[in-house]
Amino acid sequence: MVGSSHEALHRIFQKDPAVLTKALQRVLHVPFPEPREIAALNVDLTEIEPVERRVDTLMRAETDEGTYLLVVESQGKVDDRKRGSWPYYLAYLYEKYRCEPVLIVITQSSTTAKWASRPIRFGFRDWHSMTVRPLVLGPDNVPMITDERWGERDPSLAVLSAMTHGQGPQAPAILESLVAILKTIDADTASVYAQFVDSCLTNAQAKQMWRDLMTTVQYFWRHPLAEQVRAEGREEGREEGREEGREEGREEGRIQTSQAMVLRLLEWRRIPVPDTVRARIEACTDVSQLETWAERAVHAADAGDLFTGE
Template sequence: MVSSPHEAMHRIFQEYPGLFSGVSEVLGIDFAPPTSVTVLPTDLTETQPVERRVDTLLRLDTEDDAPFLLAVEAQGKKDPSKPASWAYYLSYLYTKYRLPPVLLVVCQDRPTAEWASRPVDIGPPQWAALTLRPLVAGPHNMPVITNAAEARKDLALATLSAITHAVDPDIGAILKAVSAALRDAPETIADPIVELIAQGLGKLPAAQLWRNLVAVDLSFYKSPLSEEIRDEGRAEGRAEGRAEGEARSLLLVLERRGIPVPNDIRERITGCADPNLLLEWLGRAVTAATAEEIFTGEEQDDGQRRRDADDELTALGQDKSLS
């Protein structure tokens, strides 16, 4: 039951709206005197269902027994309406769960990230009733992980690095580091990462580079993306021999990267019967600027080739550890 003091403490402002000017002056906050006052309905119940969905919502229990809610929002561009929605989410979550909520906004471009990072005061400038303070992860603060060993230490962070730096000049090195790190990861870990990066890159130019990297060595990938690439490049190759399959994959990578393939080079690729050599060319095709560059080092003399062959077994273990 509502008490009389409760009623008096708020109804006085209905009876004497100008009272707020006197109260604010006492409190040392400078509000301009009102020129008119309208009494509005006090019922804040939604008259119709309102659909509002946060992108991801997690409850995190901690070692210090201080659980909190983590609301994650993916933001692709500036949106002036978002701060009001985010403030609603946080207020609602706190009301429903009685746990402190944290908002994390993930962005792929610096202007959006910097916009989302700004605190938003909700209320008049003299006294903000609420202040929205999102945490923001984006290209402005996420690490650029270009080393496979570093990526291997935290594959999830390396994956987020690749997604948030999708348009960064270093994206090629980031993707190569993740790809190399995944070679030692179990399928249950590698498969979701392959798909998450593919989704995160969308239709950006880096998406094709990721497909090319996955296409180089599919032996440890069983994800839908790798199966799609396998079907595109090696469906007929499986029936006609490994060498022809590698040749088809090599030509597919060059085609997808928009690199012209002269007839003489095409004939050299399709006429090669050595699947290991074709696989070596395929690896070079991922970063080569021209079709000719895939043959870099192929003009060694016979003596050098023999020395390379003698050293192959010795270097094999080192090569695996470095990959």
């Protein structure tokens, strides 16, 4: 004798699995396709082994209309595994917090943005049991902010511009303008923004350029990330100059960092660097002069523009 309604349903569907599809077609008038074969599967959904799953950023937003979870994913490339993991994240977070989750995808790739913006639908034709619609921020819908005067009106949008355009040809101008913009706001907020940009820049060159700008360009503010990078530079300088003295080693480290930044900016913007220009940069030991050249490298049409007026 069947002991519960759950067990009764299970027995009925095991005996005649077609009952389900017939009910969909004849009772609910849903156009479920005619199955060729139906097999019963294990009903136990318990996860025996813990599997680590993390979202990039999770925040709770209290609004007049209710409480929402903002689930932020930084996506570098197309990854079809997200078709399964993103719906899982949202379902799990709703079950845990009982708040409506909102998925936001941030990417620096137009191709990835188009892929991520496609709805993820589970079910069959004309009837979806679940639909996940990510909100996508990418290079095609986020403005490119290279003018610090424009960005000062909305620093957060300038930060988003750096995050979504951080690997394009305009990256040097975007990152340089952002450094200037962050100097105009309070130090605590600037610190948060600076570290957020650093963590979201997926391109290694862009990340290094961002750190170089914060540590060597003249408009620079104090914050934990900059202090960390500066400390790393001091340590490198000490190692390289230990035989000649700690102070000389630190200065040598600053000079080499500044020289490398000028060359990186030119290479990032795909500007050819003649041997004569490279030799002049590598021979310069004046950090202030190297910082001036770095600023010019952001807008230079060719490598020779670094030395205009000299």
